[in-house]
Amino acid sequence: MEDRDWLIIKVLQENKNVTKTAQALFISQPSLTARIRHIEDEFGVKMIYRGSRGIHFTPEGDYLAQRAQDMLTNIRHIKEQVVNMSAEIRGTLRLAAPNYLAKFKLPRLLGLFKERYPNVEFDVINAWSRDICSLLYNQDVQVGFVRTDNSWNGEKHILHEEPLCIASKKEISLKDLPQLARIDYHTDTSYKTFLNTWWSENFSRPPRISMTVGQLDICKAMVVNGLGYGILPSTIFYDVEPLHQIPITDKAGNPILRKTIMLYQTEILELKMVNLFVNFAKTVDFNHLL
Structure with missing residues (x-):
């Protein structure tokens, strides 16, 4: 079995379709079919069969699909540990961040880190904050950035806090908000709940x-x-003419701040590249990552 065979099994199980799998892996459909036959011959089992709605996995195929993710994870860990033995800082950092951070903060942060360590590459997953913990638990990513504090049991570090405000092109009064048109946007459930409570x-x-x-x-x-x-983070308006902004506060009159939090597992810091990145992120002024 080659590494790519385990990847073929994983992607095939996800898509349940030979054509889509071939497209996802950038290989021809005949080549993919040949590799599937090779895998079946190597294990001496029938892995898939065709139905009226695509392909279906046999019990033996289901077992191979379950093990495929484990095998790919183990192979990745071995490669990372070998790279970690080198004195040179190189490899691929696997990160996850929600849309706001991926657009407005992360590109500059990664650019600054790459200036110091040019042989480091990045694999970034754009995901909701609520899903990033799962990516970390499953070791799909090494470091996650979220906008809401949650039940993460690993390491967490608050990188930045920015005030939330009510922003409008024209001057408005807080008491008049229920009568005025509001623009909402899709966001994490926890943040939506917070806004509704406020x-x-x-x-x-x-x-x-x-x-x-x-x-x-x-x-x-x-x-x-x-x-x-x-109702938006005030710093997002850095590149436009000043708008009318009303800071929102809690019951005690304190400004309500939206956090940027970095999450990771303690053991991942054994990888020098990840350790350097985590410590680098802690020193960066996020106010200037725009």
């Missing part, structure tokens, strides 16, 4: 949401063009 503590009427867009930067564009107000 609203219910301050207003007896629900917000008048005029539109819900897919991402925070789209919400920003709508606000900048006067289509409504938004």
Whole structure:
């Protein structure tokens, strides 16, 4: 068995389709079919059979698919440990970050790190904060960045805190918000719950949401063009003319801050490259990563 055979099994199990698997792996369909036959011959079993809705795995095939992820993880760990023995800092950092950080903070952070260690590459997964813990637990990534504090039991470090504000192109009053058009955007469930709680503590009427867009930067564009107000991190407006902003506060009058948190497992710091990156991220001023 070659390394790529385990990858073929994994991707084939995910897609349940030979054509889609060949496309995902950038190989021809005849070549993929030949590799599947080779795998079946090596183990002496039938791994898949064709049905009316694509392919199906036999019990033996299901077992191989379950072991494929373990084998790929072990192979990756072996390669990482071998690279770690070298005095040279090189390898691929596997990271995960939600959309806001991946767009507005992470590119500059990675660029600065690569200036110091040019032989380091990056594999970045864009995911919701709620899903990043699972990626860390499953060792799909080495370091995760999230926007909401959660039940992560490993190491965590707050890298940055930025105030949330009500932003509008024209001057508005806090008491008038229920009557005004609000631009919402899709975000983590925990953050959405927080906003709903904050609203219910301050207003007896629900917000008048005029539109819900897919991402925070789209919400920003709508606000900048006067289509409504938004509840956003204040630093996102660094590149536009000053808008009317009202900081939002808790019951005690303290500013409400949105955190940027770095998560990782203690044992991953045994890899020199990861250790250097984690410590580097802790020293960077996130206010200037724009």
